[in-house]
Amino acid sequence: MPLPFLTADRTFEAAFDTALPYDDRERWRRPYRPGPWRVGVAALMLLLASFVLFAAVATALTGSVPSAAVVLGAALVIIAAALRMLRMGVWVSGRGLRRTGFFATRTTPWARVVSVRTLQQPVRWLGLPRTVQGQALALVREDRRAEDTPPLLTSHTLDFLRRPAAFDRAADAVEAWAAEYGSGRD
Known part of the structure; x- marks a missing residue:
C-alpha cells in the first residue's frame, strides 16, 4: 500500500539538490522546514486554544457575555502566538535576508551582507540562557562584526535540535x- 506522506518528504529534500531551487526569487521563502519540536509545540498551543474556545462558547451560553469575550480574547492570543512561532526563522529572497523573531522582524538587504558562514561556538540551548557547544550560522554585515549580531541559525533551536x-x-x-546575492564573496 503506497504511503504518499513518505514520498512527500523525499520530494521536499530532492528540491534542495540544487542550491537555489526556486523560480520566483523575489518571494520570501524559508530555505528549510520548521523542525518537529517547533511544530509540536505549536500544535499543543492550538490544542489548548481549542479548549479555551470551547470554554468561551460554554461561558457565552451561560449568559456571561463579557467573561466569554475575555476568554475568546485569550484564545485568539494563543492562536496568534502559535502562528507567530511557526513563522519564526530565517527567510531569504532576491531582496535580502530576513530574520523573523517572535516580536520583531529584521531584514538585511544583500548589498549589506559581507558573508554568511558556519562557526563552531557556544550557542544557546532552545533560546534559553544555558549555552552548549554547537554550530551557528553567523551573518557578517558591512556595518558590524560577526560577534555583534546574534546567529541566524543554531544547531540547538526548536528547528534543528538533534537534527x-x-x-x-x-x-x-x-x-x-x-554567495549568489551578497556583495562580499568568501
Whole structure:
C-alpha cells in the first residue's frame, strides 16, 4: 500500500539538490522546514486554544457575555502566538535576508551582507540562557562584526535540535543565497 506522506518528504529534500531551487526569487521563502519540536509545540498551543474556545462558547451560553469575550480574547492570543512561532526563522529572497523573531522582524538587504558562514561556538540551548557547544550560522554585515549580531541559525533551536543534517542543509542553502546575492564573496 503506497504511503504518499513518505514520498512527500523525499520530494521536499530532492528540491534542495540544487542550491537555489526556486523560480520566483523575489518571494520570501524559508530555505528549510520548521523542525518537529517547533511544530509540536505549536500544535499543543492550538490544542489548548481549542479548549479555551470551547470554554468561551460554554461561558457565552451561560449568559456571561463579557467573561466569554475575555476568554475568546485569550484564545485568539494563543492562536496568534502559535502562528507567530511557526513563522519564526530565517527567510531569504532576491531582496535580502530576513530574520523573523517572535516580536520583531529584521531584514538585511544583500548589498549589506559581507558573508554568511558556519562557526563552531557556544550557542544557546532552545533560546534559553544555558549555552552548549554547537554550530551557528553567523551573518557578517558591512556595518558590524560577526560577534555583534546574534546567529541566524543554531544547531540547538526548536528547528534543528538533534537534527544535524537538517542544520547543515539549511546553513548550506542560506550560504548559497548569500554567495549568489551578497556583495562580499568568501
